[in-house]
Amino acid sequence: MEIIVCLKQVVDPELPARDFAIDPVTRRQVREGRPLVISTYDENALEVGLQLKDRLGGKVTALTLGPAATSGDAIRLALAMGADQAVVVDDPQAPVRLGAAKARLLAAAVRRLGRFDLVLCGCESADWVERVVGPLLAEALQAACVTFVSRIEQVNGTLLVRRLADEGFHLVEVRPPAVLAVTSDESNRPRLPKVKDIMTARRKPVHTWPVEEVASQAGMEGPLEVEVREVTLPERTARCEFLSGDPGEQAAALAQRLRELKLL
Amino acid sequence: MGGVCIVATALEGTLARTSLELVGGARALQPLGLQTSAALLGHGPGLAGAVAELHRHGVGIVYRCHHPLLSAGQSDAVLVALQPVVARAQPQVLLVAADTVGREVAPRLAARLRAALATECVQVGAADGAIVARRQVYGGRALATLVVRDYPAVLSVKPHALDVPTAAPVEGRMEDVEVSIDAEALPARVRQVLREQAELGLEEAQVVIGGGRGLGGPEGFALLRELAQLMGGAVGASRPPTDAGWVPASWQIGQTGKTIRPALYIAVGISGATQHIAGVSGSRTIVAINRDPEAPIFSVAHLGIVGDYREVVPALIARVKELKGV
Ligand SMILES: Cc1cc2nc3c(=O)[nH]c(=O)nc-3n(C[C@H](O)[C@H](O)[C@H](O)COP(=O)(O)OP(=O)(O)OC[C@H]3O[C@@H](n4cnc5c(N)ncnc54)[C@H](O)[C@@H]3O)c2cc1C
Numbered sequence: 344m345e346i347i348v349c350l351k352q353v354v355d356p357e358l359p360a361r362d363f364a365i366d367p368v369t370r371r372q373v374r375e376g377r378p379l380v381i382s383t384y385d386e387n388a389l390e391v392g393l394q395l396k397d398r399l400g401g402k403v404t405a406l407t408l409g410p411a412a413t414s415g416d417a418i419r420l421a422l423a424m425g426a427d428q429a430v431v432v433d434d435p436q437a438p439v440r441l442g443a444a445k446a447r448l449l450a451a452a453v454r455r456l457g458r459f460d461l462v463l464c465g466c467e468s469a470d471w472v473e474r475v476v477g478p479l480l481a482e483a484l485q486a487a488c489v490t491f492v493s494r495i496e497q498v499n500g501t502l503l504v505r506r507l508a509d510e511g512f513h514l515v516e517v518r519p520p521a522v523l524a525v526t527s528d529e530s531n532r533p534r535l536p537k538v539k540d541i542m543t544a545r546r547k548p549v550h551t552w553p554v555e556e557v558a559s560q561a562g563m564e565g566p567l568e569v570e571v572r573e574v575t576l577p578e579r580t581a582r583c584e585f586l587s588g589d590p591g592e593q594a595a596a597l598a599q600r601l602r603e604l605k606l607l
Numbered sequence: 608m609g610g611v612c613i614v615a616t617a618l619e620g621t622l623a624r625t626s627l628e629l630v631g632g633a634r635a636l637q638p639l640g641l642q643t644s645a646a647l648l649g650h651g652p653g654l655a656g657a658v659a660e661l662h663r664h665g666v667g668i669v670y671r672c673h674h675p676l677l678s679a680g681q682s683d684a685v686l687v688a689l690q691p692v693v694a695r696a697q698p699q700v701l702l703v704a705a706d707t708v709g710r711e712v713a714p715r716l717a718a719r720l721r722a723a724l725a726t727e728c729v730q731v732g733a734a735d736g737a738i739v740a741r742r743q744v745y746g747g748r749a750l751a752t753l754v755v756r757d758y759p760a761v762l763s764v765k766p767h768a769l770d771v772p773t774a775a776p777v778e779g780r781m782e783d784v785e786v787s788i789d790a791e792a793l794p795a796r797v798r799q800v801l802r803e804q805a806e807l808g809l810e811e812a813q814v815v816i817g818g819g820r821g822l823g824g825p826e827g828f829a830l831l832r833e834l835a836q837l838m839g840g841a842v843g844a845s846r847p848p849t850d851a852g853w854v855p856a857s858w859q860i861g862q863t864g865k866t867i868r869p870a871l872y873i874a875v876g877i878s879g880a881t882q883h884i885a886g887v888s889g890s891r892t893i894v895a896i897n898r899d900p901e902a903p904i905f906s907v908a909h910l911g912i913v914g915d916y917r918e919v920v921p922a923l924i925a926r927v928k929e930l931k932g933v
Contacts, residue, residue, distance in 0.1 A: 474726055474746065513801070515796065
C-alpha cells in the first residue's frame, strides 16, 4: 500500500502558559525559541500508516509543509519511526497560512509524488484546530474522506475504518484512494524509535521542494480567503474558593454549597 | 434566493438541538440583511414536525430532503443531498454544525462551492457588513476573530457553543427537494453504528462528573458513576483515560472531545490543561477535586477541594446520600 502521511510541526502544545505569546504582527503564536514537535494527531496518523505497512507491506512517505530550516527534527523522528522517505515543501510562510491554503499546497505535493492509496493526516492540528486539511485534501485529490478515524482494516480490497462519532463509533466502508484524518486511540500510540532505527533513518531519502515550485502546480482551486483580525488571550479571573478540613469536612462543605446553589 | 441557509438534521424524528443552535447563529447574522432558510435532512415520519419546529423558530423556507441514507453519519450522502438545495437556494452563507458529519461536510462543501471557510466557530455575528466569527485556537489558550467578506461562505459551528434561540414563529413554507443517492457510488459509507452512550447524554446532562488521569485506572470511574447516578448526572473524561481505553472515547470532553455547558461540572483528578478547559468553560459552576493545590484547574474552578479523590469522593457520596435520604 502506498501511504502518504502529512505531518506538521507546531510549537509544543504542552508549553507552559508563561512562554505562550501571540505576535502582534502575524497574529500567530511566537515560535522563536519554543520547542517544536510533530502536531499531536499527526503522530497518531503516522503510527496508523506504519502499522498498515507492517501488516500489508508498501511504503510510507512523510510529507510536511513548513520552513525547511526548522523541519529537521520532525522529519528525523518520522524516518526513525519507520517512514521510508520524507518530502519537505519548504515554505517559510506556512506558520501563518490557514488550513485552506495549506491543503492546496499539500494536494499539489501529493500529486507530484504520484500514485497513492491513502493519505493520512491528523484529525485536527494542535495549534489552529481547523479540522479542514483532511477534507480539503480529499476534495482536491478527488478521494474518499473520513475524519476522526482511530483504526483501519483492510477487508476484501476495501477498507473498514472506525470513526469516532458523537454517539460512539461508526464503522465506515471506504473505497481507496482515500484521505483519512486520524484521532488518538489506545491502538495508535506513537512508537518510540530504537537507537538502531535512528541510525538507519540517516540514510533514508529526504526531498526538499521549494514552495514556489509546488505552488505553481497547485492551481487556483480551493476556498476564498478569510481574514484573521485578532487573536486574544481570554482573561481568567481566579476566584476559586477552597474548602478546607479533612476529606469528610470538605465533602460536607461541598454538599452544603451545592445545596445552596440548588444543584443538589 | 440567497440568504443564510442552515443545514438542519432530524435523524430520529426530532430536530437536532444543534440545528436550533444554527438558527441562533443565522439570527446573529441578520444585520447583514440575509433571509434564513434551512436544508432539512433526514428520513422518517418525524420530518414534518421538524419542519414546523424550524418555522416556529423563524426559518422561512425549509428545503426538505428525505432519504433513508440521510441517517447516522453518511457524510457523502449529505453532500449529494445538499447539491440540489444549494442550486435552488443559492445561499450566500451556509451554516453547518461541526458534529460528526458536519466536520467532514463543511470543508468539502466549501471546496465544491469555492467558498470562504471558517470552521469550529464558537460565536458568529456581523459587523460593518461582514461576517465576524470567533474560534478557539492554540488549544483553547486564545480566541481568534475571523472576518469573512466574500460569498459564498461556509461556517461550521461547534455544537453547544451557541444558545438555542427563543421561538419567533413565521408563516413558513416547505419545499420538497428530490434527492437521488446511489448507495453503491458513495466512496465512504457507514456500515454499522456502535453506540457508546453515557447513561445520560453528556451534552444534555445538567450535572457532569469528569474523571482524569489522576483516577489512576478504570476503577476510579465506577466511583464517579455512583456519584453521577446519585446526582442525576453523566460521567465524562479528559483525554488520557479515553486514550488508555479506561472509558469509551465518546466520553472525552474538551477541544477534541465534547463541549459541555452543564449547571455543574465536577473535575476529578484532572489537571486543567487548556485543551480540556476549552470544552467545559461554559459550565455554570465548576468544582475541582485534585491532590495538587497548584493544578491549573483551580484557576477556572469556583469551588476547590485539595485532596485525594479516593477519600473525598466516597465522603461526598455518603454526604449526598444522607442529604437525599437514600
Ligand atoms: C491537539 C490536542 C487536543 C487535545 N484534546 C483534548 C481534549 O479534548 N480533552 C482533554 O481532556 N485533553 C485534550 N488534550 C490533552 C491535554 O493537553 C492534557 O494532556 C489532558 O487534558 C490532561 O488530562 P488530565 O488532566 O486527566 O491528566 P494530567 O494532566 O496527568 O492530570 C492528572 C491530575 O490528577 C491529579 N491527581 C493524581 N492523583 C490524584 C488523586 N489520587 N486524587 C486527586 N487528584 C489526583 C494530579 O494532581 C493532576 O493534576 C489535547 C491535547 C492536544 C495536544
